[in-house]
Amino acid sequence: MPSKLDYLDLLEAESIHIMREVAGQFERPALLFSGGKDSITLVQLALKAFKPGKIPFPLVHIDTGHNFPEALEYRDRLAEETGAKLIVRKVEDTIKAKGLKEPGGKFASRNALQSYTLLDTIEEFGFDACIGGARRDEEKARAKERIFSVRDEFGQWDPKKQRPELWNLYNGKIAKGENVRVFPISNWVELDVWNYIKREGVELPSIYFTHEREVLVHGEFLVANSPYIRIDEGDIIEKRNVRYRTVGDMTCTAAVESTASNIDDIIAEINRTNISERGETRIDDQVSEAAMEDRKKNGYF
Amino acid sequence: MDLLRFITAGSVDDGKSTLIGRLLYDTDSIKVDQLATIQKQSKNKGEGEIDLALFTDGLRAEREQGITIDVAYKYFNTEKRKFIIADAPGHIQYTRNMVTGASNSDLIIILIDARLGVIEQTRRHSIIASLLQIPHVVVTINKMDMVGYSEEVYNNIVIEYSKIAQQLNIKDVTFIPISALQGDNIVNPSENTPWYKGETLLHLLENIDVAHDVNYTDPRFPVQYVIRPQVDELHDYRGYAGKVISGTYKKGDAVTVLPDGIDSVIEAVEVHGEEVEEAFAPQSAVIRLKDDIDINRGDVIVTKSSSPKVSQDIEATLCWMDTRPLIPGNKYLLQVQSKRVRCIVKEINYKLDVNTLEKIENIDQAGLNDVVHVTIKTAAPVVFDSYNKLRANGGAILIDETAHTTVGACMLI
Ligand SMILES: Nc1nc2c(ncn2[C@@H]2O[C@H](COP(=O)(O)OP(=O)(O)O)[C@@H](O)[C@H]2O)c(=O)[nH]1
Ligand SMILES: [Mg+2]
Numbered sequence: 001m002p003s004k005l006d007y008l009d010l011l012e013a014e015s016i017h018i019m020r021e022v023a024g025q026f027e028r029p030a031l032l033f034s035g036g037k038d039s040i041t042l043v044q045l046a047l048k049a050f051k052p053g054k055i056p057f058p059l060v061h062i063d064t065g066h067n068f069p070e071a072l073e074y075r076d077r078l079a080e081e082t083g084a085k086l087i088v089r090k091v092e093d094t095i096k097a098k099g100l101k102e103p104g105g106k107f108a109s110r111n112a113l114q115s116y117t118l119l120d121t122i123e124e125f126g127f128d129a130c131i132g133g134a135r136r137d138e139e140k141a142r143a144k145e146r147i148f149s150v151r152d153e154f155g156q157w158d159p160k161k162q163r164p165e166l167w168n169l170y171n172g173k174i175a176k177g178e179n180v181r182v183f184p185i186s187n188w189v190e191l192d193v194w195n196y197i198k199r200e201g202v203e204l205p206s207i208y209f210t211h212e213r214e215v216l217v218h219g220e221f222l223v224a225n226s227p228y229i230r231i232d233e234g235d236i237i238e239k240r241n242v243r244y245r246t247v248g249d250m251t252c253t254a255a256v257e258s259t260a261s262n263i264d265d266i267i268a269e270i271n272r273t274n275i276s277e278r279g280e281t282r283i284d285d286q287v288s289e290a291a292m293e294d295r296k297k298n299g300y301f
Numbered sequence: 302m303d304l305l306r307f308i309t310a311g312s313v314d315d316g317k318s319t320l321i322g323r324l325l326y327d328t329d330s331i332k333v334d335q336l337a338t339i340q341k342q343s344k345n346k347g348e349g350e351i352d353l354a355l356f357t358d359g360l361r362a363e364r365e366q367g368i369t370i371d372v373a374y375k376y377f378n379t380e381k382r383k384f385i386i387a388d389a390p391g392h393i394q395y396t397r398n399m400v401t402g403a404s405n406s407d408l409i410i411i412l413i414d415a416r417l418g419v420i421e422q423t424r425r426h427s428i429i430a431s432l433l434q435i436p437h438v439v440v441t442i443n444k445m446d447m448v449g450y451s452e453e454v455y456n457n458i459v460i461e462y463s464k465i466a467q468q469l470n471i472k473d474v475t476f477i478p479i480s481a482l483q484g485d486n487i488v489n490p491s492e493n494t495p496w497y498k499g500e501t502l503l504h505l506l507e508n509i510d511v512a513h514d515v516n517y518t519d520p521r522f523p524v525q526y527v528i529r530p531q532v533d534e535l536h537d538y539r540g541y542a543g544k545v546i547s548g549t550y551k552k553g554d555a556v557t558v559l560p561d562g563i564d565s566v567i568e569a570v571e572v573h574g575e576e577v578e579e580a581f582a583p584q585s586a587v588i589r590l591k592d593d594i595d596i597n598r599g600d601v602i603v604t605k606s607s608s609p610k611v612s613q614d615i616e617a618t619l620c621w622m623d624t625r626p627l628i629p630g631n632k633y634l635l636q637v638q639s640k641r642v643r644c645i646v647k648e649i650n651y652k653l654d655v656n657t658l659e660k661i662e663n664i665d666q667a668g669l670n671d672v673v674h675v676t677i678k679t680a681a682p683v684v685f686d687s688y689n690k691l692r693a694n695g696g697a698i699l700i701d702e703t704a705h706t707t708v709g710a711c712m713l714i
Pocket of ligand 1: 311312313314315316317319320416443444445447479480482483535708
């Protein structure tokens, strides 16, 4: 006999339990909001977890300055509609203040620099827990990530020092200066997120649906034409009907060719496609097998 | 579609990673780019064909050493179910990892190499499965291709393992002859084992009854957080947020708030901000009470129909997870659900040999991976159930007071 609850109900119940553990165990938690569908799902879960109260922690956006305008617009509207407090900190400012070197190259990504701004923001507000939307199915190095993942003062993650996580008991005890990254949707896969968004009727930024866009055709990737990428001679720039499967920076998130104009179309497309989310869209992960593991150790979300 | 969590156990080279890879591969859960990466790595390793095991071996240290050192979670689904696999290492020095993976599992797959039959590790993994009370055990006899798909070999292993199951009081055991490498009886019934009339592994995973693993009769609701909106229209609102870890809760239920033992009546049960008829395990919910009483995180709301234990003197079977030893007299924090209290481990009564179940007396300390029986004294009363009676409310962790690490997993008695 199957269980009384549907798998989405079970995942949701677990995630809400985790959200409430964060609110119960920490003094100054925050929800890291990227504008992507995973963090939008987190906000939806947080809303449900604390109803009829408001979300008892701020949404924090680390703005690389390379965001899609549609994502920023969505972010501001979401904060207004939910009454959640929104904190925005800009990578641009960190670069200036710290005299950091802007990354170069064709798709100069500020992804790595985000860690600096994030750590500064954590320090500025004294956050002791940061909720993030990472999922274990995204990448191999994530498959062993805990739901409560302790980071030292430098934001570093040490795979050897991970705490065993048993039953539904989460140990968020930390020393001053340390913080915990919490991943409530660890056990969700991409399709679970889409199915949940559909079930809940969650609104998404428009770029998740098909639209005509000028893109740079770079091998198998379609990269939005923007002031943040370098156009070289001989580059192919075309207008294509695309959508985003994941939303990050304009410089390192690739679009997929698509005519999907609603969630059902998207789910059908994902069911048909045989390429993973990261493989299809994250330009920066292609570099090395251990790329993610290295970035995680250095304080990446 | 519902959800099943399972763990795989076997000793090194029994084919655990290959089995998981096979399940993922045969259910079309591996994407082409991920497959390409595996193909590339398979070549790097100098092995001819693609090595399905690579799909689960995540961290670099493991890739280098070629072993699984931590619990890795993998996901796949079919029309019927979503599956969460805990891939935990099998060596004795990773007992704690296996205990961790087993704690959340509804089912365990124990692999046996058909050529070797039941070995010490098989016994140990079964002991851990029974300590952690995993409801369902599936014994897959792997590498059947290497024993000519012999029915006799299979039958002998079944007989031998059945003795262990009986000794450990493991009730639900199923045996399946498989080849993880060739795919026999994993997703499709094998032509090589015409004598086997049972179901395939996937069929079993898809259909095994999990509804009855949930306890609907002993209501336990640990309060995680108190919701007080503090806006005018909800001025007096006070909702206790938590998860129904067992049982059901309805409006009008007479309840007691533990450990203080204050009585009240449920005014409303809410799920996601909406009032519902009842909330049941494992839903996350909010309970409101008729009386204005002081309830905090860590308190447990129970009904009159079933009482948990409330005590400061606790006995537990404990798996030690820290490199520094557990010495009687040491102080820790004990976390049971949302309650954390200071405690002292007063005595180690005996150590359990996880290979034989033998009790070893006169133990003065417990080391990493040891399983011991302890007596604990807590600084304040704790609300809990015996793990063997109510798994959902009988697990606890010990936290080091200064390093803050999780150092012990307790099955409360
Ligand atoms: N012939 C045969 N070899 C197998 C089978 N399953 C696994 N193997 C091989 O046994 C070795 C160890 O497998 P692996 O999955 O890494 O074992 P693990 O240590 O339990 O994860 C590998 O060389 C596999 O190819 C099987 O059913 N038949
Ligand atoms: Mg392995």
